[in-house]
Amino acid sequence: MTIHVINPNSSVHVTEGIDAAIAPMRTLSPVPIACHTLAEGPPGIETQAHVEGVVAPLLARAAELEDGASAFVIACFSDPGLAAMRERSARPVLGIAESAVLHAMTLGQRFGILSIKRASVARHVRYLGAMGVLDRLAADLPIDMGVAELADAGRTLDRLAEVGATLRDVHGADVLITGCAGMAQYRPALEEALGLPVVDPCQAAVAAAIGRVALAPCE
Template identity: 30%
Template sequence: MKIKVINPNTTWEMTKGIEHAAKSAARQGTEILAVSPEMGPVSIESYYDEYLAIPGVLEEIRKGDREGVDAYVIACYGDPGLHAARELTHAPVIGIAEASMYMASMLAARFSIVTVLPRIKTMLEELVAGYGMGHRVISIRTTPLSVLDFEKDPAKGMEVLAQEGRRAVEEDHAEAILLGCAGMAEFADRLEQELQVPVFDGVVAAVKFAEAVVDLGKTTSKLKTYKYPEKKKFIGAMSPFADINS
């Protein structure tokens, strides 16, 4: 099967790290196609960034259906454009935040998210509530580092993740840790050894769920909510999005 892993930001160095995590999780015979959009922000750390990343994500979904992709992973912890992407394709579309929460809920009663800058916290609180996980996520711990800081200084990144992860376990009584950024994949195994609780990278979780759903022969329901958008005219820079593959 072919899984397209979309890093919604345009930093290719981060996409390469995401690709490595996805390939390390995929079984033999699964092809991983890791991409960044041709347009969008270099990192996603605000509502503004997230909303402007979505057109690039949707364009990659459109391309993927022409490329014979069997499933998609949106590799940003805000799951930007997830519902719109599901409207564009029959193939399963899995967000890494949703995947990590679902997987963690099978192995731990309560868990914490450790993420990037403090301004992200409200965005993640809303995301958690939307997934019905407010009773399972007992804390969202932020760090002083931006998304790209983890790329530039992995040693510092590991240090702050371990610090906040330990606080989540000891002070919040978290029984598992979710890494709240696709760029944190490389730290998951070391953190799990250090903290002695399950640590979930969303890219890995999403790839495994994608494989399972494709194996089961399931596709996105087109009955109502995720049916293809109605065809209509789009103006200006949005005009290419009027071409819907339905």
């Protein structure tokens, strides 16, 4: 039995980043953790059409993995297919956005979200409204960087720290969430720079999945 983490975009590079982020958890997990790339997904999930377009192949892939699965993690911050997966699968299913938010709610009173693109913010806020947790949201702000800029790690960290400081000082955030799979590498430096806890959503979701797996014998 395995915790299956599915990256619903087709970027193996992103999947490798997710794998690196959660790798330290493997020694303490009661079951193996496998990270998968959804070949049918787009290179990146950037629009609502992408979000909904990956649901069918995601459900298909999960169905194949179901028998050997302890739990599923959907590793995209839009939580594509989360509700559908929960209807279909008999296993616990976690989304990284939902998990990050629920985790952040135990670390601070108002969480700030660091999004990559401005266009994602409305989608996130819709989702947080559906989750009923807007009273806990400080703000969701984009770092608004292009692909080329994101390749420069130093510059990315600077920008994350700058927007994070705005979330803390203007909007009152006392905990931050990086609103994207694949930014775990910046977490320690960001916590250091801002003096606030920072949640990586993939790590939060895998932690939740491990908790669910441990809970299974009680069912």
